[in-house]
Amino acid sequence: MAWLVCGRWTKWVVLGLWVVVLAVAGPLAGKLTGVEKNDNSAWLPGGSEATQVADLQSRFGPDDIVPAVIVYERGAGVTPADREKATADVARLQQIPGVTGQVAGPVPAQDGKAFQTLVPIKVDQDGWQHIVDVVDKVKAATGDSANGLDVHLAGPAATAADSAEAFEGIDGTLLYTTLAVVTIILLITYRSPVLWLLPIVSAGVALTASQAVIYLLAKHAGLVVNAQSAGILTVLVFGAGTDYALLLVARYREELRRHEDRHEAMALALHRAGPAIIASAATVAIGMSCLILAQLNSTSGLGPVAALGIVVGLLAMITLLPALLVICGRWLFWPVRPKAGTAEPTATGVWARLGGRIARRPRTVWLVTAVVLGAMSLGLFQLDANGLAQADQFVDRPSSVAGEEALARHFPAGQGQPVVVIGQNSAAAQIRSAVAGTAGISSVGDPVVKDDLVQFEAVLASAPDSDAAMATIERVRDAVHGIGDAKVGGMTAMTLDVNDANDHDNRIIIPLVLLVVLVILGILLRSIVAPLVLIATVVLSFMAALGVSALVFRHVFGFAGEDTSFPLYVFVFLVALGIDYNIFLMTRVREEALQQGTRRGALVGLAATGGVITSAGIVLAGTFAALASLPLVAFAEIGFAVAFGVLLDTLVVRSVLVTALGLDLGRWLWWPSKLARVRDEPAAVPAETGTAGRDLDPVP
Missing domain, CATH: 3.30.70.260 (ACT domain)
Known part of the structure; x- marks a missing residue:
C-alpha cells in the first residue's frame, strides 16, 4: 500500500490528485466564514430553559433586535445643557440605518447624575459585523466625552460589538501567527532552508481542503460552525499535521541512511511509521468526536469540525507529503543530506544518553517525577472555573465594560439585561x-x-x-x-444555563474520552498494563498542567478566573493530542522489544523518537500559544494551558516518566500478550555515558 503513494510514477498521480482537490477546495474554503453562526443559538445549550425562552420571544416581536444603552454621566450632576444634548442625540440616532423602532430617552437617574437612552438595533444577515457598524455610527452620533460629561455605550449591542471586534480577523490572525510559529520551529528543527516548506505546504493544503468540506456540511447538512471552532480548526490542522510530518520525515531520514533508493526508503518509512500516525490521528478524531455529546452547542459543534480537520490532515500527511518528499529527493535535507550507509545519529545522541542515566535507577526516577508532578497539581486549588464576568472576559478593558459600570452606578444594575x-x-x-x-x-x-x-x-x-x-x-x-x-x-439565565451545561459536559465527556483512548491504546499495543500505565501518566500530566496554569493565571497574568468550558477543552486537547506522543514512543518501543527485549527496546525507542517527539511538542505548543494573540481571556487561558501541558508532556512525562516506568516494569508492560513472556535482556548503557560495554544489572 505504501508503494502506491511513493512509487516512481504513482507519486505524480498523488500530486495531481491533490492539485485537483486544491483547485476545487480553494473557492469553497473562502466561503466558510459566510456560513458561520455566531448568534446565541450557536453557543447556547440546546433545549435549555433560556434557549426555549429565546425561541418563544420571537412570538412577541422581532427576535433580531438588540438594544444599546447610552449613558450620559456627570459626577457633579447633569445640567440642562446635558439634557439638551441627550435630547438632540435622540433625533440623530433615530436616523441611523440599522436603528429600528423608537429610540427611548433620555431617562434621568434618581441621583441626578446621569441620563440613559435606549437604542434598538436590528441585526441583519451579516450578524456581528452589522452590529459593529451600527454601534460605530451610534458612537459617532453621540460624540466623545467632553466638558465633564462622560458618554458611555452599554447594553447587549455594545457587548456584542466588542466581542465581534475581538473575533474580527480571528481566522487570519491565527493563520499567520501559526504559520510564523511553525516555520520558525521547523527551521530550527531541520536546520535546512528548504525542507520546512513541504510540511507547511501539506498542512496548508489540508487546512484548505478541510475548510471546504466543513463549508459544504455547514451549507447542506446542518453542521454548526462558529468563529471559535473555525479558529481552533486552523490550530489543530497545523499543529497535529506538522506533528505527523515530523514523525514521517524522521523515519524517512532514518531509512535513507539504510537504502540508496529513496522510493524504497519512503515506502519502508510509511510502512513502519504509518500505523503510529494513523492510530494517533484516529485517537484525536474519535476523542474530538466525543464532544458531539456535549449539551453546549458551541462545544458539540467543535467536535465534528475538529475531527474532520484531523482526518483531512492525516490524509495529506500520508499521501501528499510522501509524494512531495520523494519527488524532490535527498537535496531537500541540505546541508546535512542523509547518505546510505552513514550512522544514525540518534543512536548516540542526547536522548540515548538520557536513557542511559534513567536506566541506572528507573524506579527512583519515576517515583520522583510523579511526586514533582503531583506537587504541581496542587495548584488546582487555585482553579476557579465558574465562568468569567463580562468585565473579565477581555484581556484589555473594552468600552462596553466601562459603559456597564457607569450604568450600574446610576440605574438598577440589571436594567440593560x-x-x-x-x-x-x-x-x-x-x-x-x-x-x-x-x-x-x-x-x-x-x-x-x-x-x-x-x-x-x-x-x-x-x-x-x-x-x-x-x-x-x-x-x-x-x-x-x-x-x-x-x-x-434572558442573558443572565443564558449564562447560568451555559455554566450548568459545561458542568454536565465535564462529567460526561472527560471519562468517555479516557475510555476511548484506553481502548485504542489497548488495541494498538495489544496489552492491558501498558494502556493503564499510559492513561495514568496522561491524567497526572493534565492535572499538573492545570495546576501550574491556575497559579500563573492568578498570580502572573492577573486573570479573575477561568471559563466553565476551560477544563474540558484543555483536557480534550491535551489528552487527545498528547496521546500522540505516547503512541509515537510506545509503538517504537514495542517494535524494538520484539527484537531486543523491553528494557533495551525502551532505550532504543527513546533514542530514536526523543528528538522528533520534542520537536512535535514544541510545534504543537507553539500553535496553541498562537491563541494568546486574541484579546479574549478564555482563548489566552486555553492557549497557555495546552502549550504548557504539551511541553510538560513531551519533555518530562513521555521522555522521563514513561521511559522509567517501561524500564522498571520491563516485559510485564505488555501483559497479557506473548511479549510479556519474553524474558528481558539487561539494559545496555550507551557509550557516551562513560560506561561503554557495561550492561546494567537487570531491573527486578
Missing part, C-alpha cells in the same frame, strides 16, 4: 406576583400578551453577570415553575 419570563396568559397575575416577590428582583414591567402567552421583563437588583444575579435566576425559576408553564430566560 432584564430577566424574561414567559408563561400562559391565564396565569399572568400569579406569574407576575411570584416574580415580583422574589428576592433580588428590583421591579417587574407591564405584561405583553400574544395569543395565549404573556411575557414579563424584570430588572435585577444585582449586576447581570454576578453570582448574586445567578442566584436570583434560580430563585425566580423556583417561584414560577408550576405556574402557567412559566419559563425564565
